[in-house]
Amino acid sequence: MALSKVSLALILSLFSASSLQAPTQSTVNACDALTQAIPGKLFNPRSSGYKEENDDYWNVGLSDLKPACILKPTTSQEVGKAFQVLGEYTDVNFSVKSGGHDPNPGHASSQGGILIALSKIKGTTYxxxxxxxxVKPGGQWKDVIGPLEQYGVTVGGGRLDTVGIGGYLAGGGLSFLSAQYGMAADSIVGWELVTANGSVINVNAKTHPDLAVALRGGGNQYGVTTKFSIEAHPIGKVWGGIRVYAGWAEQEVFAALHDFIANNHKDPKAAVILTSTKLVSDVETYIIFFFYDAPEAPKGAFGKFEDISSFLDLTQSDTYSELLAKNSVGADLLPTRASFRSITLPRIPSRPQFYQEIEAQWETLFKDYAESHPGSAVDIIFQPFPAVIAKNSASRGGNAMGLTENDKDRFILTITGQWTPADDDNTIWDLSKQLTDWIEQQIPHVTTPESEQYLPLFMNHAAFSQDVFGSYKDVEKFKVLQKEMDPTGFFAKRAGGFNI
Incomplete structure (x- = not known):
């Protein structure tokens, strides 16, 4: 029977007691049409399937957003049917969710719109x-790394095994293997893509070179990928884990980071991620993730880091899957609200103090908040982005960020917040923006001709308010391509995510 009247009464009743925007009649009608077109796959707000999916976010604050209905397709054809139905309801917004790790409101979540969850489109073969x-987009990276390990291969993926798959690859993806093979998306050679009109097409990097480049770091602006074909790389036992350093080692730690970025090309099997947690607790610390693509790291692989004494050392030889699982311990220990904001910066050879200057400004901005909210954590993460990553990207055909073999060394600064009160959302977002605004003001005064001038944003860690596509040098070309793929603005105007 038709469900529109029943659906309207049911859905609106669930929103009436809250301050959330209720779904429109058109959205309710679209939910009804999806039920008819794809039976058994649509879930309303009172169903267990709805609650299970809407509670499954790294940023638990996204669960406060209530889509009118949630569709869980199991095939690319069902995704295509959904797009065809939504094409008839031009005023209905929607979002597509893969693993739920994007913390940005409205990207993989929806308030009063329709959520298409790809959690049932999952699996990895080799x-x-x-x-x-x-590789299918549903699930998390542990659903990819584990199945591939039996063959002695892997693909570039999340550095925590709880990171979602689809959004990570669509955003470009930094991995522990990036200095060897480029960004994770650079190894993608084929996409099963559902386009705006509901067609399922196979995109090949050889036959669709421009679209392939755009899809590597172009988000969901050209279509939704339901299967990635990815070149695999050999993997065996690896070495890595975390080491924790005292706050007093600040100068040595940042000097080592400065040195590592410049020399990573000499041993691209090595990777680090440096996190300053100086505002998180009474004990000022630096937490560094180390990775080496071999059972043991040879002397000198991590340069000056090897000369600094840590007070906690959890590094050891593991399988790749074991290492990524250990890296994830604590990341999801307590459910909290969460945010990302990032900025891409040049390694300035003559200014090794640049990292400390950024950290000092971060402390100035966030100190009062940290002291008054002891249960919250706002860290800054320094991620090397050496020139060798750009060189590898270019050699594989390039990506949307526009990296070239002539690029110079960079690093990516990510501000990540975790907190509990919903009232703090705007405070964290604003303070994070204040920090990147301050850094942008400093760049013209501190950069030198020998440092990289082109600084595209890293989509995976950008905040919803940042203009990621505007930072890409080929944005005008991508706009033309996006219009060709999506002439009605189905993705550009109606879908959650970064819009071109």
């Missing part, structure tokens, strides 16, 4: 003859 992994 063909040793082609050396290609076929």
């Amino acid at each position: 063909d040793k003859d082609t050396n290609l992994a076929q």
Whole structure:
């Protein structure tokens, strides 16, 4: 029977007691049409399937947003049917969710719109003859790394195994293997793509070179990928884990980071991520994730880091899957609200103090908040982005960020917040913006001709208010391509995520 009247009464009743924007009649009608077109896959707000999906976010604050209905397709064809239905309801907004790790409101979540969750489109296979992994977007990276390990191969993926798959690859993806093979998306050679009109097409990096580049770091502006074909890379036992350093080692730690970025090309099997937690607790510390693509790291692989004494050392030899699982311990220990904001910066050879200057401004901005909210954590993360990553990207055909073999060393600064009170959302977002605004003001005064001038944003860690596409040098070309793929603005105007 038709469900529109029943659906309207049911859905609106669930929103009436809250301050959340209720779904429009058109949205309710669209939910009804989806039920008819794809039976058994649509969930309303009172169903267990709805609650299960809407509670499954790294940023638990996104669960406060209530879509009118949630669709859980199991095939690319069902995603295509959903797009065809939504094409008839031009005023209905929607979002597409893969693993739920994007913390930005409205990207993989929806208030009063329709959420298409790809959690049932999951699975990983490997063909040793082609050396290609076929990876579906649902689930988390542990659903990819584990199945591939039996073949002695892996693909570039999340540095925590709880990171979602689809959004990570669509955003470009930094991995522990990036200095060897480029960004994670650079190894993608094929996409099963559902387009705005509901067609399912196969995009090949050889036959669709421009679209392939755009899809590597272009988010969901050209379509939704339901399967990635990814070149696999050999993997065996690896070495890594965390080391924790006292706050007094600040100068040595940042000097080592400055040195590591410049020399990472000499041993691209090495990778680090440096997190300053100086405002998180009474004990000022630096937490560094180390990675080396071999059972043991040779002397000198991590440069000056090897000369600094840590007070906690959890590094050891592990399988790749074991290492990523250990890296995830604590990341999801307590459910909190969460945020990202990032900025791409040049390594300035003559200014090794630049990292400390950024940290000092971060402390100035966030100190009062940290002292008055002891249960909250706002860290800054320094991620090396050496020139060798750009060189590898270019050699594989390039990506949307526009990296080239002539690029110079960079690093990515990510501000990540975790807190509990919903009332603090705007405070964290504003303070994070104040920090990146301050840094942008400093760049013209501190950069030198020998440092990199082109600084595209890293989509995976950008905040919803940042203009990621506007930072890409080929944005005008991408706008033309996006219009060709999406002439009605189905994705550009109606879908959650970064819009071109």
